[in-house]
Amino acid sequence: MNSLTRRDQLWHLSQKSKVSVLIIGAGINGIATFRDLALQHVDVLLVDKGDFCSGTSSSSSHMIHGGLRYLENGEFRLVREAVQERNRLLQLAPHYVKPLPTMIPIFNWCSGIWETAAKFLGRSAPFSSSTVPQLVQSGVKGHQRGGAIVKLGLMLYELWNLPPIMTKIRMPNHRFQLRTSSLKQFPELSPDIVATAIYYDAVVLFPERLAIELVVETERMSQSANAINYLSVVGMSDSSRTVLLQDEVSGKQFQIQPELVINATGPWIDLTNKKLNQPTDFIGGTKGSHLVLDHPQLRESIGEHMVFFENDDGRIVLLLPYFDNVIVGTTDIRVDQPEVCCTQEEITYLLEMIGRVFPHIKVEHSQIVYTFSGVRPLPNDRGMESTGQISRDHQNKIVKQPGCSFPVFNLVGGKWTTFRTLAEQVTDQSLEFLGRRRCIDTRNLMIGGGKDYPFKDWKRWVDTVAGKYQVDPEIVRKLFNRYGTGAKTIIKHIWEPLLSKPSPHDKGKLNDFDFVDQTKSLSNASSYYVGEVRFIAEQEKVVFVEDFIRRRSNLALLGQDTPQLKAELTEIMADLLPC
Ligand SMILES: Cc1cc2nc3c(=O)[nH]c(=O)nc-3n(C[C@H](O)[C@H](O)[C@H](O)COP(=O)(O)OP(=O)(O)OC[C@H]3O[C@@H](n4cnc5c(N)ncnc54)[C@H](O)[C@@H]3O)c2cc1C
The missing domain is CATH 1.10.8 (Helicase, Ruva Protein; domain 3)
Incomplete structure (x- = not known):
């Protein structure tokens, strides 16, 4: 059991020259991989230049979901994996991951069939994300998915809604409500709707807490696992084997020689590889921003449902009930640097989207109590016209620079929802590289305050x-x-x-x-x-x-x-x- 303070950990680091695995980046993917490797008794060091879970992992839409719209991109493997992980997380982290009834407003029955078919067959959507602000202003309409496509999508989605073998959780199936009963349940909803679809996904209420619980309990379970925040990778101290780390609090530097490096720095992956003298061009990130509104009328109007709908160009907008507030998201804008913030243009866009579905609800700027933004660490797919078509699946890109003593595993992409499976796959690859065998499986391991959870x-x-x-x-x-x-x-x-x-x-x-x-x-x-x-x-x-x-x-x-x-x-x- 490791219960060292940060100061003790840094002292030990100054005395130590080698580690089996160095994980750079303590977002959810780095943390989950740290946990899985530590469980296999691997000597592992996790570092982050900032706090744990302070990068992209702190700016998600809070959904633990299969990704209904990834079906259109033909990402069936990802959707199946994500739906099953959603069900699993409801069981393993029941204190933070909760069922989330979701409502899709439907404005007609038949539209979107051609667009969906075109996307499915790999052709571009008719509008790219870069043209969205103009479209919003000019009011071009008509590319939302109609009831028929939504129905088909939900039926497919639910094909994978099976409980994992050891768990019993399975979400209820979807249902449609016609206009009159929809408006009775959601009186502020646009009278232009023809129906609503209600289906179930999940929400993670405290993602950053889930992440820190994984870190802390991993250290408690292991003698050889250390996680240190505000410790950056700043370069190589010689060209081939020694990584240079810097304590961002004191400025002190440390050297470490890893057998394997896992680059889990999300949208910073290419910048980190540059520091490791291994230039890459893996990431083509897109920025997403959210607003948090203190708006009692809107909060009451959505009830306990997330409202999930499409903008005219097919991009997703969501209104998520969050305690007494409402989280509104998100944007999807190509960026080529990882540090971002929410712009006035994004605020205007998101506020306008609310009006599409709840036309009588007015939102003042003063009701925005918080904003947050992050960059999706998507694969570099700059040729793709629409950001919505870029794969959301994860992959491990392995780089071994000639002359360098360690390979670098680069964790590109990945969703909050699938952190456990990503970690499982990367851990298996790491164990193979280290010539070791898996001894513990994470599929049924309860997380933090989910242990001994009184479900009944x-x-x-x-x-x-x-x-x-x-x-x-x-x-x-x-x-x-x-x-x-x-x-x-x-x-x-x-x-x-x-x-x-x-x-x-x-x-x-x-x-x-x-x-x-x-x-x-x-x-x-x-x-x-x-x-x-x-x-x-x-x-x-x-x-x-x-x-x-x-x-x-x-x-x-x-x-x-x-x-x-x-x-x-x-x-x-x-x-x-x-x-
Ligand atoms: C707007 C938005 C909405 C999303 N919504 C959802 C959702 O609802 N559901 C879902 O499942 N997924 C969602 N995602 C996707 C998900 O949040 C991300 O894929 C995931 O969090 C990526 O985690 P990561 O660990 O790979 O990267 P990050 O969380 O970015 O972690 C990388 C870490 O590396 C650190 N780092 C960088 N450089 C260095 C260095 N030199 N030395 C040390 N540390 C370094 C950073 O400080 C950072 O903490 C969303 C993403 C965005 C942007």
């Missing part, structure tokens, strides 16, 4: 924990919703000491914070507790306060990232952070 009777779980630590069951329920069964460790940490009051003798031995009321709510985010924040900061590799606001909690997505909150958290965590 969560209320009893809540009451038992509340009774044991004498805590208000409402607080236990809230923390259970946030951490699954991991809530019990946090509750024990905060409330157990209160069961036996410390004697004056003990008090002398404890530091000040043990006597600040750990059970107190934050003044600027009342659903969080002081003791909870300190526990997370200590146990989950928080380096900067921002890591907590954006990735250990969902406070940013809830629109609560304020200077006051930052100041409060800085004070609470001050003695725990490495800088």
Whole structure:
């Protein structure tokens, strides 16, 4: 078991010259591969230039899905794999991955047949993404998929909706509702619809937390696995065998000689390879942005359904209920650099899309409480006219530069949904390279707070924990919703000491914070507790306060990232952070 602090890990790194596998990039793909390799007892080091899950993996649409529209591109293998992984994740990470009823508004029955057939046969869609802003303004219409195509797509989609052998989860089948009953259920919906289709996918409510739980539990399970954030690969120290790493906090440099490098830097893959003296041109990324709206009327109008529809050029727009807010996405714009932000043009486009489906709902700019953007690490397919046609499947591109002592496995593409299978495939390839054999399978391994999840009777779980630590069951329920069964460790940490009051003798031995009321709510985010924040900061590799606001909690997505909150958290965590 490895429970080293970041400082200890860096000290060990300075004493160590070799590692079997160096994984560069701690997005979901790097993290999942780290976990799988560590489970096979491989000596593995995972590094990221920023925080864990701070790249593309923190800017997804939060869907765990098969990818209905990939059927049109003929990506049946991917859809089958993704649908089955969706069902599996509902079982393995039930605290974060939840069923998501999804509604598709349908404006006519027959349109889109030609476009779908053309796409399926490999011909370009009639409009490319680069022409979209003009199309939106000029109001060109008519390339949405009609009811017949949606029906066919959903029937195909559900062919693979089988429960994985060891799990029992299978999503309900789709249904169609005609206009009158659709408008009864969604009264704000455009009266131009002819029907709605309701089908089921899944949502991951806290993707960044799912990722950090994988990191932390992997280190706990393994002696030989280390994950360090804010540690960049900056180059090679000699041309052939030694990789140079830099601590982004102190500026200190380290050297390591890996047997194998896994480049999991998503949209940074080519830039990273340049640093490794192995130039490549694998990535042709597209940017996607999302808005988070605090808009009670819109939130009420969509209910618990994600609304999923097409823009006139066939690109997907989604409105996702996220606690009291609504996430609106997304764009799909070619870019040639990985650092991006949401532009005014994208905001205008996304707001206009809402009006297509809910024409009477007006959104003010002041209702946008947060925006986020990321770059899909898609394969370089610049010849493809429409970005929607670029494959979303993953592949491992192997590079071995003459004279270099290690090969580089490059993880191109991949979806959040399929992180486990991608990691499984890359781990098998790595084990083959290292001449080792798989000893543990991840197919049925529960994740983090999904362990011992009370599927049948969560209320009893809540009451038992509340009774044991004498805590208000409402607080236990809230923390259970946030951490699954991991809530019990946090509750024990905060409330157990209160069961036996410390004697004056003990008090002398404890530091000040043990006597600040750990059970107190934050003044600027009342659903969080002081003791909870300190526990997370200590146990989950928080380096900067921002890591907590954006990735250990969902406070940013809830629109609560304020200077006051930052100041409060800085004070609470001050003695725990490495800088
Ligand atoms: C807008 C959008 C919506 C999406 N929606 C969904 C969805 O709903 N469902 C779904 O399944 N998938 C979705 N995806 C796809 C999915 O999010 C990505 O495919 C996946 O997150 C890619 O993860 P990754 O680990 O490969 O890359 P990343 O998450 O980008 O990780 C790469 C990491 O490498 C690090 N790095 C870069 N250079 C260096 C260096 N020199 N040294 C050390 N570290 C370095 C970066 O800091 C980064 O953390 C979406 C993607 C986008 C952009």
